[in-house]
Amino acid sequence: MSGYFRDIYTGGKSLLIGLGVTFKAIIKPVVTVQYPREKIDVTPNIRGHIELVRFDENDSRHNCLVCGMCAKNCPCGCLTVEGEKREGVKGKVLTVFDYDFTKCSLCGICVESCSRTALTFSSEYELAGFSRQEFHFDLIKRLEGK
Amino acid sequence: MQQIIDLIQTYSLLRMLIAFLVLIGIVFLNAIVMGYLERKIAARIQRRWGPMEIGVQGWLQMILDGVKMLAKQLIVPRDADRFLFRLAPLLCFTPVVMIFAALPFSKALYGINLHIGLIYIIAMASINVFAILIAGWSSNNKYSMFGAMRSVAQNIAYEIPILLSLLSVVLTTASFDLQKIVEAQSGWLWFAVYPNLFVAFVIYLIAGCAETNRAPFDLPEAESELTAGFHTEYSGFGFGLFAVAEYGNLFIMASIASIMFLGGWNGPFGLASGPLMGAFWFLSKVFVLMLVMIWVRWTYPRVRFDQLMNLAWKYLIPFSLVNLLITAFLVKMI
Numbered sequence: 001m002s003g004y005f006r007d008i009y010t011g012g013k014s015l016l017i018g019l020g021v022t023f024k025a026i027i028k029p030v031v032t033v034q035y036p037r038e039k040i041d042v043t044p045n046i047r048g049h050i051e052l053v054r055f056d057e058n059d060s061r062h063n064c065l066v067c068g069m070c071a072k073n074c075p076c077g078c079l080t081v082e083g084e085k086r087e088g089v090k091g092k093v094l095t096v097f098d099y100d101f102t103k104c105s106l107c108g109i110c111v112e113s114c115s116r117t118a119l120t121f122s123s124e125y126e127l128a129g130f131s132r133q134e135f136h137f138d139l140i141k142r143l144e145g146k
Numbered sequence: 147m148q149q150i151i152d153l154i155q156t157y158s159l160l161r162m163l164i165a166f167l168v169l170i171g172i173v174f175l176n177a178i179v180m181g182y183l184e185r186k187i188a189a190r191i192q193r194r195w196g197p198m199e200i201g202v203q204g205w206l207q208m209i210l211d212g213v214k215m216l217a218k219q220l221i222v223p224r225d226a227d228r229f230l231f232r233l234a235p236l237l238c239f240t241p242v243v244m245i246f247a248a249l250p251f252s253k254a255l256y257g258i259n260l261h262i263g264l265i266y267i268i269a270m271a272s273i274n275v276f277a278i279l280i281a282g283w284s285s286n287n288k289y290s291m292f293g294a295m296r297s298v299a300q301n302i303a304y305e306i307p308i309l310l311s312l313l314s315v316v317l318t319t320a321s322f323d324l325q326k327i328v329e330a331q332s333g334w335l336w337f338a339v340y341p342n343l344f345v346a347f348v349i350y351l352i353a354g355c356a357e358t359n360r361a362p363f364d365l366p367e368a369e370s371e372l373t374a375g376f377h378t379e380y381s382g383f384g385f386g387l388f389a390v391a392e393y394g395n396l397f398i399m400a401s402i403a404s405i406m407f408l409g410g411w412n413g414p415f416g417l418a419s420g421p422l423m424g425a426f427w428f429l430s431k432v433f434v435l436m437l438v439m440i441w442v443r444w445t446y447p448r449v450r451f452d453q454l455m456n457l458a459w460k461y462l463i464p465f466s467l468v469n470l471l472i473t474a475f476l477v478k479m480i
Contacts, residue, residue, distance in 0.1 A: 008461065015446070018445050018446060019441065019442070019445050021445070022191045022441065022444060022445040023441070025190070025191050025192070025193055026187070026190045026191055026441075028193060029193075030189075030190070030193050030194060030195055031193045031194075032193070032194045032195055034195065034198060
Protein backbone atom coordinates (compact mmCIF):
# COMPACT_ATOMS: atom_id res chain seq x y z
CA MET A 1 0.00 0.00 0.00
CA SER A 2 2.99 2.27 0.55
CA GLY A 3 3.45 4.70 -2.30
CA TYR A 4 -0.04 4.02 -3.71
CA PHE A 5 -1.22 7.60 -3.49
CA ARG A 6 2.23 8.97 -4.29
CA ASP A 7 2.15 6.93 -7.53
CA ILE A 8 -1.20 8.45 -8.43
CA TYR A 9 0.10 11.94 -7.71
CA THR A 10 3.40 11.64 -9.61
CA GLY A 11 1.78 9.69 -12.44
CA GLY A 12 -1.06 12.16 -12.85
CA LYS A 13 1.35 15.08 -12.74
CA SER A 14 3.58 13.61 -15.45
CA LEU A 15 0.52 12.85 -17.61
CA LEU A 16 -0.57 16.49 -17.33
CA ILE A 17 2.95 17.65 -18.22
CA GLY A 18 2.78 15.44 -21.30
CA LEU A 19 -0.53 16.98 -22.33
CA GLY A 20 1.07 20.41 -21.88
CA VAL A 21 3.94 19.49 -24.19
CA THR A 22 1.63 18.41 -27.00
CA PHE A 23 -0.63 21.43 -26.50
CA LYS A 24 2.35 23.72 -26.95
CA ALA A 25 3.21 21.82 -30.13
CA ILE A 26 -0.29 22.48 -31.48
CA ILE A 27 0.17 26.22 -31.00
CA LYS A 28 3.70 26.38 -32.39
CA PRO A 29 4.09 27.02 -36.14
CA VAL A 30 4.36 24.06 -38.49
CA VAL A 31 7.89 23.17 -39.57
CA THR A 32 7.26 21.08 -42.69
CA VAL A 33 7.23 22.75 -46.11
CA GLN A 34 4.65 22.20 -48.85
CA TYR A 35 7.38 21.06 -51.23
CA PRO A 36 6.38 21.66 -54.85
CA ARG A 37 4.88 25.06 -53.96
CA GLU A 38 7.34 26.13 -51.28
CA LYS A 39 11.07 25.50 -51.22
CA ILE A 40 13.72 26.13 -48.60
CA ASP A 41 17.20 27.41 -49.49
CA VAL A 42 19.77 24.67 -49.90
CA THR A 43 22.94 24.79 -47.82
CA PRO A 44 26.04 26.05 -49.66
CA ASN A 45 27.82 22.84 -48.60
CA ILE A 46 25.51 20.67 -50.71
CA ARG A 47 27.35 18.03 -52.76
CA GLY A 48 25.17 17.70 -55.82
CA HIS A 49 26.49 16.57 -59.20
CA ILE A 50 29.62 18.37 -60.46
CA GLU A 51 29.66 21.27 -62.88
CA LEU A 52 32.20 23.62 -64.46
CA VAL A 53 32.90 26.91 -62.70
CA ARG A 54 32.50 30.20 -64.53
CA PHE A 55 35.56 32.33 -65.20
CA ASP A 56 33.96 35.12 -63.25
CA GLU A 57 30.55 36.59 -62.59
CA ASN A 58 29.87 37.99 -66.10
CA ASP A 59 32.10 35.74 -68.17
CA SER A 60 30.63 32.42 -69.25
CA ARG A 61 34.09 30.94 -70.05
CA HIS A 62 35.57 28.27 -67.85
CA ASN A 63 38.94 27.65 -66.21
CA CYS A 64 39.61 24.17 -67.57
CA LEU A 65 43.15 23.39 -68.84
CA VAL A 66 42.21 19.94 -70.19
CA CYS A 67 44.87 18.34 -67.97
CA GLY A 68 42.54 15.34 -67.52
CA MET A 69 43.35 14.86 -63.82
CA CYS A 70 39.66 14.67 -62.96
CA ALA A 71 38.98 11.93 -65.49
CA LYS A 72 42.10 10.00 -64.44
CA ASN A 73 41.30 10.18 -60.73
CA CYS A 74 37.62 9.37 -61.08
CA PRO A 75 37.06 5.97 -59.40
CA CYS A 76 33.84 5.43 -61.33
CA GLY A 77 35.19 6.47 -64.70
CA CYS A 78 32.24 8.67 -65.33
CA LEU A 79 34.09 11.64 -66.85
CA THR A 80 35.17 12.01 -70.47
CA VAL A 81 37.42 15.04 -71.06
CA GLU A 82 38.82 15.86 -74.50
CA GLY A 83 40.59 18.92 -75.87
CA GLU A 84 42.32 20.08 -79.03
CA LYS A 85 45.16 22.41 -80.00
CA ARG A 86 43.96 25.52 -81.85
CA GLU A 87 45.83 28.11 -83.92
CA GLY A 88 46.74 31.23 -81.96
CA VAL A 89 45.45 29.93 -78.66
CA LYS A 90 47.82 29.05 -75.86
CA GLY A 91 47.31 25.56 -74.41
CA LYS A 92 44.50 23.15 -75.20
CA VAL A 93 40.85 24.05 -75.76
CA LEU A 94 38.18 21.98 -74.11
CA THR A 95 35.88 20.36 -76.66
CA VAL A 96 34.15 17.54 -74.77
CA PHE A 97 33.31 17.34 -71.04
CA ASP A 98 30.82 14.49 -70.68
CA TYR A 99 29.66 13.47 -67.24
CA ASP A 100 27.73 10.21 -66.65
CA PHE A 101 25.76 10.93 -63.48
CA THR A 102 24.30 7.41 -63.40
CA LYS A 103 27.76 6.06 -62.50
CA CYS A 104 28.93 8.92 -60.29
CA SER A 105 29.34 8.17 -56.59
CA LEU A 106 29.63 11.87 -55.66
CA CYS A 107 33.01 11.27 -53.97
CA GLY A 108 34.31 14.68 -55.04
CA ILE A 109 37.85 13.52 -55.98
CA CYS A 110 37.51 15.31 -59.35
CA VAL A 111 36.76 18.59 -57.57
CA GLU A 112 39.70 18.14 -55.20
CA SER A 113 42.16 17.09 -57.89
CA CYS A 114 41.41 20.03 -60.17
CA SER A 115 44.42 22.38 -60.05
CA ARG A 116 42.50 25.37 -61.41
CA THR A 117 39.33 24.89 -59.32
CA ALA A 118 37.41 24.63 -62.57
CA LEU A 119 35.00 22.09 -61.05
CA THR A 120 32.52 22.46 -58.23
CA PHE A 121 29.39 20.85 -56.85
CA SER A 122 26.12 22.21 -58.16
CA SER A 123 23.22 22.92 -55.84
CA GLU A 124 20.67 21.19 -58.03
CA TYR A 125 18.67 18.48 -56.28
CA GLU A 126 15.51 18.08 -58.36
CA LEU A 127 16.76 15.35 -60.66
CA ALA A 128 14.27 12.97 -62.18
CA GLY A 129 13.96 11.48 -65.63
CA PHE A 130 12.54 8.68 -67.70
CA SER A 131 15.75 7.38 -69.29
CA ARG A 132 19.44 6.96 -68.51
CA GLN A 133 20.37 9.34 -71.33
CA GLU A 134 18.89 12.24 -69.41
CA PHE A 135 21.65 11.88 -66.82
CA HIS A 136 24.55 12.00 -69.27
CA PHE A 137 25.31 15.67 -68.82
CA ASP A 138 27.28 17.74 -71.30
CA LEU A 139 28.88 20.15 -68.84
CA ILE A 140 30.09 22.64 -71.50
CA LYS A 141 26.55 23.09 -72.80
CA ARG A 142 25.34 23.35 -69.24
CA LEU A 143 27.81 26.14 -68.52
CA GLU A 144 26.81 28.04 -71.68
CA GLY A 145 23.12 27.56 -71.01
CA LYS A 146 23.38 29.14 -67.58
CA MET B 147 -45.12 21.84 -44.56
CA GLN B 148 -47.71 21.63 -41.77
CA GLN B 149 -49.28 18.64 -43.49
CA ILE B 150 -45.96 16.84 -43.57
CA ILE B 151 -45.42 17.53 -39.86
CA ASP B 152 -48.92 16.26 -39.11
CA LEU B 153 -48.29 13.15 -41.18
CA ILE B 154 -45.04 12.47 -39.33
CA GLN B 155 -46.70 12.98 -35.96
CA THR B 156 -49.56 10.66 -36.85
CA TYR B 157 -47.45 7.79 -38.11
CA SER B 158 -44.84 7.05 -35.49
CA LEU B 159 -43.35 4.32 -37.69
CA LEU B 160 -42.62 6.94 -40.37
CA ARG B 161 -41.07 9.13 -37.70
CA MET B 162 -38.83 6.27 -36.61
CA LEU B 163 -37.81 5.58 -40.19
CA ILE B 164 -36.86 9.20 -40.81
CA ALA B 165 -35.05 9.37 -37.47
CA PHE B 166 -33.02 6.27 -38.31
CA LEU B 167 -32.10 7.52 -41.79
CA VAL B 168 -31.02 10.88 -40.37
CA LEU B 169 -29.06 9.15 -37.60
CA ILE B 170 -27.22 6.91 -40.07
CA GLY B 171 -26.32 10.10 -41.95
CA ILE B 172 -25.10 11.67 -38.72
CA VAL B 173 -22.96 8.62 -37.92
CA PHE B 174 -21.24 8.83 -41.31
CA LEU B 175 -20.92 12.62 -41.14
CA ASN B 176 -19.42 12.30 -37.67
CA ALA B 177 -16.86 9.79 -38.96
CA ILE B 178 -15.88 12.12 -41.81
CA VAL B 179 -15.60 15.22 -39.61
CA MET B 180 -13.79 13.45 -36.79
CA GLY B 181 -11.48 11.61 -39.15
CA TYR B 182 -10.50 14.92 -40.71
CA LEU B 183 -10.06 16.65 -37.34
CA GLU B 184 -8.06 13.72 -36.01
CA ARG B 185 -5.67 13.80 -38.94
CA LYS B 186 -5.31 17.58 -38.73
CA ILE B 187 -4.74 17.67 -34.96
CA ALA B 188 -2.35 14.71 -35.08
CA ALA B 189 -0.43 16.58 -37.74
CA ARG B 190 -0.33 19.79 -35.70
CA ILE B 191 0.92 17.92 -32.63
CA GLN B 192 3.70 16.45 -34.77
CA ARG B 193 4.19 19.92 -36.35
CA ARG B 194 3.11 18.80 -39.81
CA TRP B 195 0.31 20.14 -42.01
CA GLY B 196 -1.80 17.00 -42.41
CA PRO B 197 -4.03 16.66 -45.46
CA MET B 198 -3.57 19.75 -47.66
CA GLU B 199 -3.99 18.71 -51.29
CA ILE B 200 -7.72 18.28 -51.90
CA GLY B 201 -9.94 21.26 -51.19
CA VAL B 202 -9.04 24.19 -48.94
CA GLN B 203 -6.85 22.75 -46.15
CA GLY B 204 -7.63 19.27 -47.52
CA TRP B 205 -11.21 19.21 -46.22
CA LEU B 206 -12.37 16.87 -49.01
CA GLN B 207 -9.75 14.24 -48.20
CA MET B 208 -11.91 12.07 -45.95
CA ILE B 209 -14.82 12.08 -48.43
CA LEU B 210 -12.51 10.92 -51.19
CA ASP B 211 -11.05 8.26 -48.90
CA GLY B 212 -14.60 7.03 -48.33
CA VAL B 213 -15.24 6.92 -52.09
CA LYS B 214 -12.00 5.00 -52.58
CA MET B 215 -13.02 2.51 -49.90
CA LEU B 216 -16.46 2.04 -51.53
CA ALA B 217 -14.80 1.27 -54.84
CA LYS B 218 -12.51 -1.40 -53.43
CA GLN B 219 -13.06 -5.13 -53.63
CA LEU B 220 -14.28 -6.93 -50.53
CA ILE B 221 -11.80 -9.75 -50.12
CA VAL B 222 -12.63 -12.70 -47.89
CA PRO B 223 -9.57 -14.75 -46.90
CA ARG B 224 -9.59 -18.34 -48.18
CA ASP B 225 -9.82 -20.10 -44.82
CA ALA B 226 -12.03 -17.52 -43.14
CA ASP B 227 -15.52 -18.21 -41.84
CA ARG B 228 -17.36 -16.41 -44.65
CA PHE B 229 -20.65 -15.76 -42.86
CA LEU B 230 -19.16 -14.47 -39.61
CA PHE B 231 -16.51 -12.52 -41.50
CA ARG B 232 -19.21 -10.59 -43.37
CA LEU B 233 -21.39 -10.29 -40.26
CA ALA B 234 -18.79 -8.69 -37.97
CA PRO B 235 -18.63 -5.17 -39.54
CA LEU B 236 -22.43 -4.95 -39.55
CA LEU B 237 -22.57 -6.13 -35.96
CA CYS B 238 -20.04 -3.44 -35.10
CA PHE B 239 -21.88 -0.68 -36.96
CA THR B 240 -25.58 -1.38 -36.22
CA PRO B 241 -25.44 -0.92 -32.41
CA VAL B 242 -23.81 2.46 -32.97
CA VAL B 243 -26.84 3.70 -34.92
CA MET B 244 -29.16 2.10 -32.38
CA ILE B 245 -27.42 3.98 -29.57
CA PHE B 246 -27.57 7.24 -31.54
CA ALA B 247 -31.37 6.80 -31.66
CA ALA B 248 -31.55 6.92 -27.86
CA LEU B 249 -29.32 9.97 -27.36
CA PRO B 250 -31.15 13.15 -26.32
CA PHE B 251 -29.67 15.81 -28.62
CA SER B 252 -31.99 18.35 -27.02
CA LYS B 253 -35.26 18.51 -25.10
CA ALA B 254 -37.30 17.81 -28.24
CA LEU B 255 -34.69 16.32 -30.55
CA TYR B 256 -34.18 12.58 -30.07
CA GLY B 257 -34.96 9.29 -31.78
CA ILE B 258 -36.63 7.45 -28.94
CA ASN B 259 -36.87 8.39 -25.29
CA LEU B 260 -36.48 5.30 -23.15
CA HIS B 261 -37.07 5.11 -19.40
CA ILE B 262 -34.02 2.86 -19.17
CA GLY B 263 -32.01 4.78 -21.76
CA LEU B 264 -28.72 4.44 -19.91
CA ILE B 265 -29.00 0.66 -19.49
CA TYR B 266 -30.00 0.33 -23.13
CA ILE B 267 -26.97 2.34 -24.28
CA ILE B 268 -24.52 0.44 -22.10
CA ALA B 269 -25.95 -2.89 -23.26
CA MET B 270 -25.71 -1.87 -26.92
CA ALA B 271 -22.21 -0.48 -26.46
CA SER B 272 -20.95 -3.83 -25.17
CA ILE B 273 -22.03 -5.54 -28.41
CA ASN B 274 -19.05 -3.76 -29.96
CA VAL B 275 -16.68 -6.12 -28.14
CA PHE B 276 -18.68 -9.09 -29.41
CA ALA B 277 -18.32 -7.79 -32.98
CA ILE B 278 -14.57 -7.40 -32.49
CA LEU B 279 -14.32 -10.96 -31.17
CA ILE B 280 -16.26 -12.29 -34.17
CA ALA B 281 -14.10 -10.27 -36.57
CA GLY B 282 -10.90 -11.56 -35.02
CA TRP B 283 -12.11 -15.14 -34.80
CA SER B 284 -13.53 -15.40 -38.31
CA SER B 285 -10.50 -13.84 -40.01
CA ASN B 286 -8.42 -16.97 -39.29
CA ASN B 287 -5.33 -14.87 -38.74
CA LYS B 288 -3.17 -14.90 -35.64
CA TYR B 289 -2.92 -11.12 -35.42
CA SER B 290 -6.69 -10.69 -35.68
CA MET B 291 -7.15 -13.38 -33.07
CA PHE B 292 -4.71 -11.70 -30.67
CA GLY B 293 -6.45 -8.35 -31.17
CA ALA B 294 -9.85 -9.86 -30.48
CA MET B 295 -8.62 -11.68 -27.36
CA ARG B 296 -7.05 -8.52 -26.02
CA SER B 297 -10.26 -6.62 -26.64
CA VAL B 298 -12.28 -9.14 -24.64
CA ALA B 299 -9.82 -9.25 -21.75
CA GLN B 300 -9.65 -5.45 -21.74
CA ASN B 301 -13.43 -5.23 -21.79
CA ILE B 302 -13.83 -6.78 -18.33
CA ALA B 303 -11.23 -4.42 -16.91
CA TYR B 304 -12.79 -1.16 -18.12
CA GLU B 305 -16.54 -1.93 -18.14
CA ILE B 306 -16.69 -2.17 -14.34
CA PRO B 307 -15.28 1.31 -13.61
CA ILE B 308 -17.53 2.75 -16.35
CA LEU B 309 -20.63 1.17 -14.84
CA LEU B 310 -19.69 2.13 -11.28
CA SER B 311 -18.95 5.73 -12.18
CA LEU B 312 -22.22 6.06 -14.12
CA LEU B 313 -24.05 4.39 -11.25
CA SER B 314 -23.07 7.19 -8.90
CA VAL B 315 -24.91 9.62 -11.19
CA VAL B 316 -27.91 7.30 -11.30
CA LEU B 317 -27.90 7.21 -7.48
CA THR B 318 -28.00 11.00 -7.45
CA THR B 319 -30.88 11.35 -9.94
CA ALA B 320 -32.68 8.09 -9.08
CA SER B 321 -33.45 7.60 -12.78
CA PHE B 322 -32.08 5.81 -15.84
CA ASP B 323 -33.97 8.19 -18.13
CA LEU B 324 -31.41 10.36 -19.93
CA GLN B 325 -33.86 13.26 -20.31
CA LYS B 326 -34.50 13.27 -16.56
CA ILE B 327 -30.78 13.09 -15.81
CA VAL B 328 -30.20 16.13 -18.04
CA GLU B 329 -33.12 18.00 -16.50
CA ALA B 330 -31.73 17.35 -13.02
CA GLN B 331 -28.65 19.36 -14.03
CA SER B 332 -30.51 22.43 -15.30
CA GLY B 333 -28.95 25.78 -14.52
CA TRP B 334 -25.54 25.82 -12.94
CA LEU B 335 -25.39 22.53 -11.14
CA TRP B 336 -23.83 20.24 -13.68
CA PHE B 337 -22.81 17.01 -12.03
CA ALA B 338 -19.11 17.50 -12.78
CA VAL B 339 -19.21 20.43 -10.29
CA TYR B 340 -19.77 18.11 -7.31
CA PRO B 341 -16.41 16.73 -6.05
CA ASN B 342 -17.55 13.10 -5.79
CA LEU B 343 -19.11 13.13 -9.25
CA PHE B 344 -16.08 14.92 -10.67
CA VAL B 345 -13.98 11.91 -9.60
CA ALA B 346 -16.54 9.69 -11.34
CA PHE B 347 -16.23 11.90 -14.44
CA VAL B 348 -12.44 11.51 -14.56
CA ILE B 349 -12.73 7.74 -14.05
CA TYR B 350 -15.33 7.59 -16.82
CA LEU B 351 -13.08 9.52 -19.22
CA ILE B 352 -10.10 7.23 -18.58
CA ALA B 353 -12.14 4.06 -18.88
CA GLY B 354 -14.00 5.51 -21.88
CA CYS B 355 -10.67 5.85 -23.67
CA ALA B 356 -10.32 2.09 -23.27
CA GLU B 357 -13.91 1.49 -24.32
CA THR B 358 -13.39 3.21 -27.66
CA ASN B 359 -10.18 1.19 -28.25
CA ARG B 360 -8.15 4.33 -28.66
CA ALA B 361 -4.58 5.08 -27.65
CA PRO B 362 -3.21 4.81 -24.99
CA PHE B 363 -5.46 1.76 -24.69
CA ASP B 364 -5.60 0.69 -28.35
CA LEU B 365 -4.30 -2.80 -27.59
CA PRO B 366 -6.79 -4.58 -29.90
CA GLU B 367 -5.45 -2.60 -32.87
CA ALA B 368 -1.83 -1.95 -31.83
CA GLU B 369 -0.37 -1.24 -35.28
CA SER B 370 3.22 -1.82 -34.24
CA GLU B 371 2.54 -5.24 -32.73
CA LEU B 372 -0.50 -6.71 -34.51
CA THR B 373 -0.42 -4.90 -37.90
CA ALA B 374 -4.03 -3.73 -37.46
CA GLY B 375 -5.38 -6.14 -34.87
CA PHE B 376 -8.90 -7.43 -35.37
CA HIS B 377 -9.48 -5.69 -38.73
CA THR B 378 -6.23 -6.82 -40.37
CA GLU B 379 -8.03 -8.94 -42.98
CA TYR B 380 -10.79 -6.47 -43.79
CA SER B 381 -10.68 -4.52 -47.03
CA GLY B 382 -12.94 -1.99 -48.68
CA PHE B 383 -16.04 -0.97 -46.81
CA GLY B 384 -15.81 -3.83 -44.32
CA PHE B 385 -12.87 -1.91 -42.92
CA GLY B 386 -14.74 1.34 -43.55
CA LEU B 387 -17.61 0.26 -41.33
CA PHE B 388 -15.18 -0.53 -38.53
CA ALA B 389 -13.65 2.93 -38.87
CA VAL B 390 -17.08 4.61 -38.96
CA ALA B 391 -18.17 2.59 -35.91
CA GLU B 392 -14.99 3.56 -34.06
CA TYR B 393 -15.73 7.25 -34.48
CA GLY B 394 -19.38 6.58 -33.71
CA ASN B 395 -18.31 4.95 -30.45
CA LEU B 396 -16.12 7.94 -29.71
CA PHE B 397 -19.14 10.21 -30.21
CA ILE B 398 -21.29 7.99 -27.97
CA MET B 399 -18.66 7.93 -25.23
CA ALA B 400 -18.32 11.73 -25.34
CA SER B 401 -22.08 12.28 -25.44
CA ILE B 402 -22.66 9.97 -22.45
CA ALA B 403 -20.02 11.95 -20.58
CA SER B 404 -21.69 15.22 -21.48
CA ILE B 405 -25.19 13.94 -20.65
CA MET B 406 -24.22 12.40 -17.32
CA PHE B 407 -21.69 14.92 -16.07
CA LEU B 408 -21.71 18.12 -18.15
CA GLY B 409 -25.39 18.97 -18.27
CA GLY B 410 -26.27 17.54 -21.71
CA TRP B 411 -28.27 20.14 -23.64
CA ASN B 412 -28.25 22.69 -20.80
CA GLY B 413 -26.39 25.84 -21.78
CA PRO B 414 -23.63 27.22 -19.53
CA PHE B 415 -24.39 30.26 -17.30
CA GLY B 416 -28.10 29.40 -17.55
CA LEU B 417 -28.15 30.39 -21.24
CA ALA B 418 -31.15 29.52 -23.39
CA SER B 419 -31.44 25.85 -24.32
CA GLY B 420 -34.44 25.48 -26.60
CA PRO B 421 -34.78 22.61 -29.08
CA LEU B 422 -32.10 24.00 -31.40
CA MET B 423 -29.83 25.86 -28.96
CA GLY B 424 -29.93 22.79 -26.72
CA ALA B 425 -28.63 20.66 -29.59
CA PHE B 426 -25.93 23.26 -30.19
CA TRP B 427 -24.77 23.17 -26.55
CA PHE B 428 -24.91 19.38 -26.50
CA LEU B 429 -22.90 19.02 -29.72
CA SER B 430 -20.34 21.61 -28.66
CA LYS B 431 -19.74 19.77 -25.37
CA VAL B 432 -19.46 16.47 -27.24
CA PHE B 433 -17.00 17.93 -29.73
CA VAL B 434 -14.83 19.48 -27.03
CA LEU B 435 -14.66 16.09 -25.28
CA MET B 436 -13.85 14.32 -28.56
CA LEU B 437 -11.07 16.82 -29.28
CA VAL B 438 -9.68 16.14 -25.80
CA MET B 439 -9.75 12.40 -26.60
CA ILE B 440 -7.83 13.04 -29.83
CA TRP B 441 -5.35 15.21 -27.93
CA VAL B 442 -4.86 12.40 -25.38
CA ARG B 443 -4.45 9.84 -28.14
CA TRP B 444 -1.61 11.70 -29.80
CA THR B 445 0.13 12.48 -26.49
CA TYR B 446 0.54 9.14 -24.75
CA PRO B 447 2.26 5.97 -25.96
CA ARG B 448 0.35 2.68 -25.86
CA VAL B 449 0.33 0.97 -22.44
CA ARG B 450 1.42 -2.62 -22.01
CA PHE B 451 -1.31 -5.12 -21.29
CA ASP B 452 -0.39 -5.66 -17.63
CA GLN B 453 -0.21 -1.89 -17.17
CA LEU B 454 -3.78 -1.56 -18.41
CA MET B 455 -4.89 -4.32 -16.03
CA ASN B 456 -3.04 -2.65 -13.16
CA LEU B 457 -4.65 0.68 -13.92
CA ALA B 458 -8.14 -0.77 -14.13
CA TRP B 459 -8.06 -3.25 -11.24
CA LYS B 460 -5.79 -1.43 -8.77
CA TYR B 461 -6.78 2.17 -9.34
CA LEU B 462 -10.02 2.72 -11.29
CA ILE B 463 -12.18 0.01 -9.71
CA PRO B 464 -11.28 0.74 -6.04
CA PHE B 465 -11.67 4.46 -6.62
CA SER B 466 -15.02 4.11 -8.35
CA LEU B 467 -16.25 1.70 -5.64
CA VAL B 468 -15.28 4.06 -2.82
CA ASN B 469 -16.72 6.94 -4.80
CA LEU B 470 -19.99 5.06 -5.22
CA LEU B 471 -20.17 4.40 -1.47
CA ILE B 472 -19.51 8.07 -0.69
CA THR B 473 -22.19 9.12 -3.21
CA ALA B 474 -24.69 6.69 -1.72
CA PHE B 475 -23.90 8.06 1.75
CA LEU B 476 -24.32 11.67 0.58
CA VAL B 477 -27.59 10.91 -1.22
CA LYS B 478 -28.94 9.27 1.91
CA MET B 479 -27.82 12.14 4.15
CA ILE B 480 -29.00 15.08 2.03
